[in-house]
Amino acid sequence: MNYIIKNGYILDENNKEVFVDIRVQDGVIKEMGTNLEVNGENIYEANGCLIAPGFIDLHIHLREPGGEHKETIETGTMAAAKGGYTTVACMPNTKPVPDTPEQMEWLMNRINESGHVKVLPYASITIGQLGEELTNFSGLKEKGAFAFTDDGVGIQTAGMMFEAMKRAAAINMAVVAHCEDNSLIYGGAVHEGEFSKKYGVPGIPSVCESVHIARDILLAEATGCHYHVCHISTKESVRVVRDAKKAGINVTAEVTPHHLLLCEDDIPGIDTNYKMNPPLRSKEDRDALIEGLLDGTIDFIATDHAPHTSEEKGKGMEHAPFGIVGLETAFPLLYTHFVEKGIFTLKQLIDWLTIAPAKAFQLTSGKLEVGAAADITVINLEQKEEINHLEFKSKGKNTPFSGWNCKGWPIATFVDGKLKWNAGGAQ
Ligand SMILES: NC(=O)N[C@@H](CC(=O)O)C(=O)O
Numbered sequence: 205m206n207y208i209i210k211n212g213y214i215l216d217e218n219n220k221e222v223f224v225d226i227r228v229q230d231g232v233i234k235e236m237g238t239n240l241e242v243n244g245e246n247i248y249e250a251n252g253c254l255i256a257p258g259f260i261d262l263h264i265h266l267r268e269p270g271g272e273h274k275e276t277i278e279t280g281t282m283a284a285a286k287g288g289y290t291t292v293a294c295m296p297n298t299k300p301v302p303d304t305p306e307q308m309e310w311l312m313n314r315i316n317e318s319g320h321v322k323v324l325p326y327a328s329i330t331i332g333q334l335g336e337e338l339t340n341f342s343g344l345k346e347k348g349a350f351a352f353t354d355d356g357v358g359i360q361t362a363g364m365m366f367e368a369m370k371r372a373a374a375i376n377m378a379v380v381a382h383c384e385d386n387s388l389i390y391g392g393a394v395h396e397g398e399f400s401k402k403y404g405v406p407g408i409p410s411v412c413e414s415v416h417i418a419r420d421i422l423l424a425e426a427t428g429c430h431y432h433v434c435h436i437s438t439k440e441s442v443r444v445v446r447d448a449k450k451a452g453i454n455v456t457a458e459v460t461p462h463h464l465l466l467c468e469d470d471i472p473g474i475d476t477n478y479k480m481n482p483p484l485r486s487k488e489d490r491d492a493l494i495e496g497l498l499d500g501t502i503d504f505i506a507t508d509h510a511p512h513t514s515e516e517k518g519k520g521m522e523h524a525p526f527g528i529v530g531l532e533t534a535f536p537l538l539y540t541h542f543v544e545k546g547i548f549t550l551k552q553l554i555d556w557l558t559i560a561p562a563k564a565f566q567l568t569s570g571k572l573e574v575g576a577a578a579d580i581t582v583i584n585l586e587q588k589e590e591i592n593h594l595e596f597k598s599k600g601k602n603t604p605f606s607g608w609n610c611k612g613w614p615i616a617t618f619v620d621g622k623l624k625w626n627a628g629g630a631q
């Protein structure tokens with residue numbers, strides 16, 4: 205089906221509104237201009253809303269195979285479409301892990317069968333994410349692996365990471381790292397700081413993350429590998445990434461909406477919707493993340509959408525799994541708390557959700573231009589709504605943001621020119 209998206213505006217390089225119609229034909233953007241003539245296309249009436257490139261989230265958990273009670277490719281990508289995302293990259297901490305070309309082929313087939321948006325699957329760095337034996341990198345790449353990561357656990361030895369980076373660099377693939385040194389976790393469930401002291405919950409110190417990043421940056425320098433830091437959370441981590449970039453090392457980093465929005469002071473008490481890995485850290489850490497994003501040390505925003513059932517999350521602060529969902533709340537939360545307050549411009553926020561992740565990983569998506577795939581998100585910046593976890597398309601309802609009032613909601617999402625989410629209204 206072909207569309208003309210009418211009466212919406214895009215943002216130009218200077219954060220200025222430019223009203224354009226967009227002609228979408230055979231999955232690509234065919235024409236952009238004013239008052240486009242309708243030649244039998246369906247009209248999508250954008251009613252003065254913002255038209256942005258489809259969002260890209262390079263860190264989500266879809267749980268399939270093996271965790272279908274938490275999420276499936278179908279439900280997770282529906283949540284993505286609702287949140288304005290047209291491309292997501294799914295983590296390999298599933299059962300089984302995509303650690304062989306056969307498993308990757310199976311996963312690709314499932315994605316093609318049931319994904320509502322584009323899904324880029326990560327392959328694991330080590331067999332079973334056990335940290336003992338490297339996977340077949342070139343075989344996995346051949347079957348469609350997007351990059352390599354053992355997200356959920358850190359790579360414990362420098363030797364394993366060194367070998368992984370050498371192999372990845374040789375085939376021009378990235379190593380994407382969950383940075384956590386097991387000898388520094390101390391059974392922690394939250395950040396080691398004010399909250400852990402007050403409530404007597406075991407804490408994870410900042411060095412648990414930052415020592416891995418420092419180590420890996422030196423390994424990236426030695427191998428030339430593209431090294432990407434997942435969910436960066438501490439001020440020391442930001443500093444070492446900043447220094448590495450200055451030194452010309454090929455490192456990129458992502459930050460989650462929750463680490464930008466919350467710190468340990470915001471945890472209201474024993475509530476597992478505030479338990480995630482890495483944990484919410486101190487206010488100074490949070491400020492350093494915002495500064496790092498603004499000065500380019502941190503490249504883009506990724507949600508780390510990590511669905512769990514309420515039963516699992518009901519096991520108490522020490523035993524509940526780490527993680528919160530994020531796909532359906534990222535844009536309204538960031539728009540309301542950073543753009544409306546003048547901390548980020550709208551252009552910056554959109555870029556960190558689109559062109560910036562695309563650039564970091566050499567994807568062709570992330571921009572609106574003639575000839576590009578018609579991955580498009582329409583956003584009503586005036587719409588005000590309370591976040592209600594019960595309305596999520598995701599199976600995961602685990603969020604600390606339920607009840608928050610937000611402005612700026614994605615209302616339609618086109619993937620390759622197909623309308624995959626439509627909040628209703630004129631069309
Ligand atoms: N972030 C989390 O708290 N949890 C993730 C794992 C991960 O991203 O490390 C999960 O798989 O649940």
Ligand SMILES: [Zn+2]
Nearest residue numbers: 355356382434
């Ligand atoms: Zn992780």
Ligand SMILES: [Zn+2]
Nearest residue numbers: 295355356508
């Ligand atoms: Zn993750």
